[in-house]
Amino acid sequence: MIAGIGESKLGKVPEMSALGITVDAALKAIDDAGLQVQDIDGLLLHPAFHVSPRYHIIVAETLGLYVKTMADTTMMGGASYGAALERAKFAVESGLCRNVLIVGGEKLATGHVSGSAMMASVGAHNLDYEYPFAATIPAYYGLLAQRYLHDYGATDADLAAVAVATRKHAALNPGATMRMPITVDDVLASPVISSPLHRLDCSLVSDGAAAYVVSAQGTSKDPRREISMLGIGQAQSYYHMGQLAEGKGDHDLVRTVVDVAGKRAYEQAGLGPGDMDLANIYDSFTITVVVQLEDLGFCGRGEAGAFVTDGNIDPGGKLPVNTHGGLLSNAHPGACGGMLGFTEAVRQLRGEAEGRQVADARAAMVTSASAVASNFSVSILGASA
Amino acid sequence: MAHITRPLPTITQDSQEFWASTHDHAMKLQRCDRCGRFWYYPGPVCHYCGSTAFTWTPVSGKGTIYSYSLLERARGNPFEGDVPIAIILVRLEEGPVMMSNLVDYGDGDLAVDAAVEVTYEDVTDEVTLPVFRPAAR
Numbered sequence: 001m002i003a004g005i006g007e008s009k010l011g012k013v014p015e016m017s018a019l020g021i022t023v024d025a026a027l028k029a030i031d032d033a034g035l036q037v038q039d040i041d042g043l044l045l046h047p048a049f050h051v052s053p054r055y056h057i058i059v060a061e062t063l064g065l066y067v068k069t070m071a072d073t074t075m076m077g078g079a080s081y082g083a084a085l086e087r088a089k090f091a092v093e094s095g096l097c098r099n100v101l102i103v104g105g106e107k108l109a110t111g112h113v114s115g116s117a118m119m120a121s122v123g124a125h126n127l128d129y130e131y132p133f134a135a136t137i138p139a140y141y142g143l144l145a146q147r148y149l150h151d152y153g154a155t156d157a158d159l160a161a162v163a164v165a166t167r168k169h170a171a172l173n174p175g176a177t178m179r180m181p182i183t184v185d186d187v188l189a190s191p192v193i194s195s196p197l198h199r200l201d202c203s204l205v206s207d208g209a210a211a212y213v214v215s216a217q218g219t220s221k222d223p224r225r226e227i228s229m230l231g232i233g234q235a236q237s238y239y240h241m242g243q244l245a246e247g248k249g250d251h252d253l254v255r256t257v258v259d260v261a262g263k264r265a266y267e268q269a270g271l272g273p274g275d276m277d278l279a280n281i282y283d284s285f286t287i288t289v290v291v292q293l294e295d296l297g298f299c300g301r302g303e304a305g306a307f308v309t310d311g312n313i314d315p316g317g318k319l320p321v322n323t324h325g326g327l328l329s330n331a332h333p334g335a336c337g338g339m340l341g342f343t344e345a346v347r348q349l350r351g352e353a354e355g356r357q358v359a360d361a362r363a364a365m366v367t368s369a370s371a372v373a374s375n376f377s378v379s380i381l382g383a384s385a
Numbered sequence: 386m387a388h389i390t391r392p393l394p395t396i397t398q399d400s401q402e403f404w405a406s407t408h409d410h411a412m413k414l415q416r417c418d419r420c421g422r423f424w425y426y427p428g429p430v431c432h433y434c435g436s437t438a439f440t441w442t443p444v445s446g447k448g449t450i451y452s453y454s455l456l457e458r459a460r461g462n463p464f465e466g467d468v469p470i471a472i473i474l475v476r477l478e479e480g481p482v483m484m485s486n487l488v489d490y491g492d493g494d495l496a497v498d499a500a501v502e503v504t505y506e507d508v509t510d511e512v513t514l515p516v517f518r519p520a521a522r
């Protein structure tokens with residue numbers, strides 16, 4: 001179960017280092033779990049843009065964690081922190097660890113990595129057969145989006161609807177970076193980054209860190225605040241866009257393998273899409289949400305635009321999505337941005353989400369994705385009994 | 386053709402035949418000796434059946450656009466000043482899908498299912514990239 005969560009200041013944090021915000025989030029999560037630093041015996045993180053391949057050890061050293069029985073990295077980009085949650089669950093269930101700290105922090109807004117960060121992100125893809133053709137992350141998602149529009153006769157307004165709904169949630173979150181309401185016309189009037197994606201179809205670039213502590217069920221000081229991991233699944237396909245587009249079986253560029261991760265999570269939880277009280281769906285771009293809504297069974301193929309436009313993912317809708325404002329409007333500190341979907345889901349399931357609390361939230365889905373919708377993690381979290 | 390400042394690929398033992406063929410303006414891909422399929426990108430084993438027996442085989446260079454995106458902003462990248470750049474996924478007649486660029490195109494040419502044919506951009510003495518233009522009608 002998740003015993004504690006923490007977040008650093010989000011947005012622009014020029015006064016602190018990347019290590020500083022990372023440790024800040026970690027200490028808050030440990031404290032939230034009612035633990036001391038020395039109770040932590042496992043640590044997982046995604047080293048992202050940090051130069052050292054031993055960044056997880058550097059974080060452990062900084063925290064004063066001399067002996068760990070698990071200290072490792074997950075290298076799945078945005079999907080890393082969902083995957084890490086599953087590994088932490090296995091570790092506490094098997095007795096390998098008592099308390100696992102999962103932590104990540106990046107300074108994409110005010111750090112030293114903005115240029116090199118993009119290069120490093122591109123490095124997750126194909127430097128020999130894609131980058132020479134000027135493929136950037138938005139271009140990859142633009143290719144996905146254009147094919148989606150073609151296959152289903154959808155329009156860029158269908159994509160824009162996701163940004164509009166997400167902003168409604170952000171308006172309810174005092175900590176969100178972008179809170180001014182927007183319309184579909186605003187999205188379509190914002191500059192094209194890589195067609196058909198406009199600037200407001202793209203996630204923010206932020207500083208920030210987040211952390212959670214995973215412990216065995218019933219071991220924390222306040223079991224009422226423990227959040228269960230009801231089901232978790234991962235699925236990865238290909239990075240290379242050509243091979244991804246060729247597809248296999250039921251999957252191709254537009255019909256992603258997130259359904260495989262989702263099926264595992266649903267089956268473990270014994271729940272289905274209609275049982276989710278909210279879903280924090282990884283929103284690197286609006287199209288990322290659109291394909292996941294369909295592949296996870298919240299609506300039919302090609303129906304996401306109508307599903308979103310009809311208000312289903314709005315505050316108070318049938319399935320509120322990204323109640324914190326997501327990567328599109330809350331904050332997107334790189335690979336660890338997906339952690340903010342988890343910390344928000346934990347707040348909702350504890351009933352601690354204040355002005356944006358989803359009434360009687362019992363089950364929440366959290367997804368994360370990376371590498372152009374090829375790499376997915378799906379978790380279903382539950383409130384304490 | 387507008388100039389694009391291109392990041393360069395690393396040529397390896399797996400890909401030197403491919404880059405030699407584009408250098409000669411006559412693209413070849415690996416064709417599996419066992420299952421007969423072409424695969425892309427270059428690699429040491431058939432992507433479909435696992436065979437390590439293959440023959441570098443000329444391809445027609447003809448295909449259709451599977452998807453496209455017109456890159457208009459690319460801050461922090463070496464080609465930042467060269468936008469707009471038309472990025473395409475091309476499904477070759479022989480089967481594989483390649484990422485490339487559409488060049489020398491006009492209104493309506495950048496479209497899903499549009500027919501395209503390969504042309505070559507000599508980037509350096511060693512590297513020639515296969516790019517595509519609208520197919521001759």
Ligand SMILES: [Zn+2]
Pocket residue numbers: 417418419420421422431432433434435436
């Ligand atoms: Zn074969």
